[in-house]
Amino acid sequence: MRAIKQAVKSIRRSPYQALSASLVLFLTFFIGYSLILLLFGSAKILQYFESRPQVTGFFNQDTTLEQLQAHQTALQQVEYVESVDLVTQEDALEIYRLQTINDPTLQELVTADILPPSLEVSTASINDLAKVAETMRSMQGIDEVVYQQDVVDSLRYWTDTIRQVGIAVLSVFVITSLLVVILITSMRIASKKYETRVMRLVGATKWYIMRPFLVEGMLYGLVGASLSWGLVYVLLMYSTPTIQGFLGEIKLLPVDPIYMLALLGAGVTLAMLLGLFAGLISTRRLFRV
Amino acid sequence: MVRFIEVTKVFPNGYIGLENVSFEVGPGELLYITGESGAGKTTLMRLLIREFDPTAGEIFLGEQNILHLPRKNVPYHRRRIGVVFQDYQLIPDRTIFENAALILEIMGTPLKQIRQRVADVLDLVGLSDKGLLFPVQLSGGELQRAAIARSLVTAPELLFADEPTGNLDAETAHGIMSLLKKIQDFGTTVLVATHDHDVIHDFPARFIELHQGILVKDSQNKGQEKDKSVENIDKEKENKSTKPAKSDKSQSDKEDKSDTENKEESESPKQEKNARD
Numbered sequence: 001m002r003a004i005k006q007a008v009k010s011i012r013r014s015p016y017q018a019l020s021a022s023l024v025l026f027l028t029f030f031i032g033y034s035l036i037l038l039l040f041g042s043a044k045i046l047q048y049f050e051s052r053p054q055v056t057g058f059f060n061q062d063t064t065l066e067q068l069q070a071h072q073t074a075l076q077q078v079e080y081v082e083s084v085d086l087v088t089q090e091d092a093l094e095i096y097r098l099q100t101i102n103d104p105t106l107q108e109l110v111t112a113d114i115l116p117p118s119l120e121v122s123t124a125s126i127n128d129l130a131k132v133a134e135t136m137r138s139m140q141g142i143d144e145v146v147y148q149q150d151v152v153d154s155l156r157y158w159t160d161t162i163r164q165v166g167i168a169v170l171s172v173f174v175i176t177s178l179l180v181v182i183l184i185t186s187m188r189i190a191s192k193k194y195e196t197r198v199m200r201l202v203g204a205t206k207w208y209i210m211r212p213f214l215v216e217g218m219l220y221g222l223v224g225a226s227l228s229w230g231l232v233y234v235l236l237m238y239s240t241p242t243i244q245g246f247l248g249e250i251k252l253l254p255v256d257p258i259y260m261l262a263l264l265g266a267g268v269t270l271a272m273l274l275g276l277f278a279g280l281i282s283t284r285r286l287f288r289v
Numbered sequence: 290m291v292r293f294i295e296v297t298k299v300f301p302n303g304y305i306g307l308e309n310v311s312f313e314v315g316p317g318e319l320l321y322i323t324g325e326s327g328a329g330k331t332t333l334m335r336l337l338i339r340e341f342d343p344t345a346g347e348i349f350l351g352e353q354n355i356l357h358l359p360r361k362n363v364p365y366h367r368r369r370i371g372v373v374f375q376d377y378q379l380i381p382d383r384t385i386f387e388n389a390a391l392i393l394e395i396m397g398t399p400l401k402q403i404r405q406r407v408a409d410v411l412d413l414v415g416l417s418d419k420g421l422l423f424p425v426q427l428s429g430g431e432l433q434r435a436a437i438a439r440s441l442v443t444a445p446e447l448l449f450a451d452e453p454t455g456n457l458d459a460e461t462a463h464g465i466m467s468l469l470k471k472i473q474d475f476g477t478t479v480l481v482a483t484h485d486h487d488v489i490h491d492f493p494a495r496f497i498e499l500h501q502g503i504l505v506k507d508s509q510n511k512g513q514e515k516d517k518s519v520e521n522i523d524k525e526k527e528n529k530s531t532k533p534a535k536s537d538k539s540q541s542d543k544e545d546k547s548d549t550e551n552k553e554e555s556e557s558p559k560q561e562k563n564a565r566d
Contacts, residue, residue: 002394198378201338202439203367204395 006212007219010188017184018220024180025224025274028173029267033232035166036263041252042159046152048250055123055132055147058116061089063141068117071139075121078135080128085120089113116143126152174274177224181217181278189213189282210283217279221271229264290316290478291337291447296346298332298502306332307343307502314480316446319473321489322482324499330482331375332502334449338370339363350447368392371440371477373450377432379424379439386411386420389438396443410438414468430461437468441477448472449480454488466492 011018059068068086075084087095092115100106121132129147136145189196196209240253247253291314298306307329314320322330336343339355348355350369358366379388386407393403411417414434424432433453440448450469454462466481466488473479483489489496498506 195380195382198380199391199395200364201340201367201372201374201378202392202395203364205361205364208364208395 003211003215004219007216010212010216011219014188017187018216021181021184021220022223022227024173024177025220025271026228027224028170028177028228029225029271030228030232031166031170031173033229033263033267035162035170037232037236037255038166039159039163042155042162044252045247045250046155046159049126049152049155055121055129055136055145056118057121057133057136057139057142058118058144058146059139059141060143061113061116063117065117067141068119071136072119075119075132075135078132080123080125081132082122082124084122087118087120089115089117092117178274178278181220181275182282184220185213185217185279185282188216210279213283214276214279217275217277218272219275221273221275222268225267225271226264229260229267233260290314290318290351291480292347292349293333294347294349296336296343296348298329298336298341299344305502307336307499310346310499310502310504312497312504312507314478316478317473317476319470319479319481319492319494321494321496322480322499323484323486323489323496325484327501328484328499329502330484330499331451333499334372334451334480334482337449338367338372364395368396368443369445369447371443371445371448373433373436373440373448373453375451375455377424377436379432379435381424384421384423385416385427385435385438388424388435389420389442391439392443406442407438410441413441413471414438429456430458430464433457433461433465434468437465437472441472445477447478447480449482451482452484453481454483454485459487462488463491 057071065088068088072084072086075081089112093110093112096110096115097107119136121136123129123132133145133147136142199209200206236253236255244253293310293312296310297308300306310329310333322333324330335341336348337350337355339358342356350366353366355366379385380391383391389407389410390403393406398406407420408417411420414437416431416434416438419427419431419435424435427435433456437450437453440450448469453465453469457465462485469479469481470492481488496506496508497504
C-alpha cells in the first residue's frame with residue numbers, strides 16, 4: 001500500500017514523465033489489441049469460407065433446363081461432391097429481388113432472361129474445389145466458373161501479411177515502450193538518489209527502496225493497456241454495423257464481451273509485466289543488486 | 290555493548306582510516322570519540338553501521354559480531370543503531386514528521402503507532418510544533434534536533450552522534466548535548482564523535498582520542514595510556530609515506546575484491562578524506 005502511495009505521489013509530482021510513459025504503452029497496446037482483433041476476424045472469415053467449400057458455374061442464358069439438369073446429375077455422381085444446387089434464371093431473379101428489396105428501380109430494370117443460370121457445387125474439402133472447377137469448365141454452355149479457393153488464397157495472403165507486418169510493428173513498439181519506461185524510472189531513481197542513500201543508511205532494504213519504482217512501472221502499464229482497450233472497444237462497437245453489413249452472412253460481430261474482457265485481462269497483465277520488467281532493469285542497474 | 294577489537298580500515302588506494310583500534314563501551318555509557326578532522330571518527334561510525342567492512346579486526350554489538358552478518362541482514366542491523374549524521378541526512382522533500390517517521394515506516398510499523406512515537410520524540414527534542422515544516426525551514430540547531438529525533442524513534446540500544454555540535458553556536462551546542470545526556474540517562478548507550486573540547490568539559494564523561502586513525506588515549510585507562518605519543522605517530526607515518534606500503538596495498542587489493550559496496554563509495558581520495566572526517 002505504501003509503495004502504491006509513493007508511486008502515485010511520484011507520478012503526481014512529475015506528470016509529464018508519467019504521461020509519456022503511459023502514452024507510449026497506450027499506443028503499443030492499441031496496436032496490439034487492434035492486431036489481435038484483426039487476426040481473430042481474419043481467422044473467422046477464413047474458417048467460414050473453408051467450412052463452406054463451393055464452386056459456382058455460370059452458364060450461358062441460352063442453356064436449356066434439360067442440359068442443366070444433365071450437368072447436375074453428372075456432377076452428383078462424382079464421389080467428392082456433397083451437393084449440387086441448380087439455380088435457374090427465375091431462381092436467380094428471385095435472389096436478386098431479395099437482395100435489392102429496398103430499391104424497386106433496380107428491380108424494374110432486371111428480368112430473368114438477362115440473368116445466367118448456375119450450378120452451385122459443394123464439396124467436403126476445400127482441396128477438391130479445383131477438380132470440380134476443372135470438370136465444370138469442360139461442360140457444354142459454361143460461361144464462367146467461380147470458386148472460393150481464390151477468395152481463401154487471397155484472404156490467407158492478406159492475413160499472413162498483416163500478421164507479419166503487425167508483429168514487426170508491435171515488436172518495435174514493445175521495445176520502445178520498454179526503453180521509455182526504463183528511461184523514466186531511471187530518471188526517477190536518479191532524482192531520488194539522496195533519499196535512497198538516506199533510506200539505506202537508516203536501515204531500508206533494497207526491496208523496500210525498489211518497490212515504489214516497480215509499482216510505478218506497473219501503473220504505467222495498467223493505465224496504458226486499460227485506456228487502449230477502452231478505445232479499441234468503443235471503435236469496434238461504433239463500426240460494428242458497417243463491418244457486419246460488409247461481411248453479410250459471416251457472423252463475426254459483435255465480439256463476445258467475455259472475449260473482450262479476457263483480452264483486457266491479458267493485455268493489462270502483459271503491460272504490467274512489461275512495466276515491472278522495465279522497473280527491475282533500471283533499479284537493478286542503479287542499485288547494482 | 291560495543292566492542293572494537295584491533296580494527297583496521299585501509300581504503301582501496303592504501304589510505305589508512307583506522308589502525309588497530311580496540312575499545313569497549315558498556316550499556317548506558319556515554320563515550321566521546323575525539324580527535325582532529327580526519328582522525329577516523331566518522332570511519333568508526335561507518336564501520337559500526339557496516340557501510341563498509343574493516344580490513345582487519347572484529348566489531349561486536351552486544352554479543353553479535355557484526356562482520357558475520359550476511360549482507361542481506363545489514364539493514365536490520367542498522368535499525369538497531371540510531372545515527373545522527375554530521376550533515377543530518379534529512380530528506381528535503383519530506384516534513385520533519387515524515388523524516389522522523391522514516392525508519393518506522395521502513396519497519397512497517399502501524400500508522401497509529403508511528404504517529405504516537407514520532408509525536409513523543411519530537412516532543413522530547415523540543416520540535417513538537419515543527420513537525421509539518423520541511424528541513425529547509427529549520428535552523429541548524431533545529432535540524433540537529435530533527436536528526437536526533439529520527440535516530441531515537443525506534444528507541445535504539447545505541448546512539449551514535451557524529452559531530453552533533455559541529456556547526457552550532459555555543460548555546461545551541463549546549464542544548465543539544467543536554468539532550469544527548471538526557472537520552473543517555475534513559476539508558477541508551479551514546480557515542481558522540483566530536484572535536485569540541487568545550488562539550489567534553491561541560492558534560493564530562495569517558496573519552497577516547499584518535500589521531501590519524503590510531504587510538505592514542507582512552508580516559509578510562511588512567512596511568513596505562515598507550516605509549517604511542519602523537520609525535521611518534523606522526524614520525525612513523527612520515528617514514529611510512531617515504532616507503533611503498535606493500536602490506537597495505539595487498540590488503541586493499543583483497544578488500545577491493547571482497548567489498549564492492551565499499552569500492553563504490555570510496556573511489557576518490559576526496560571521498561576517503563570525507564569518510565575519515
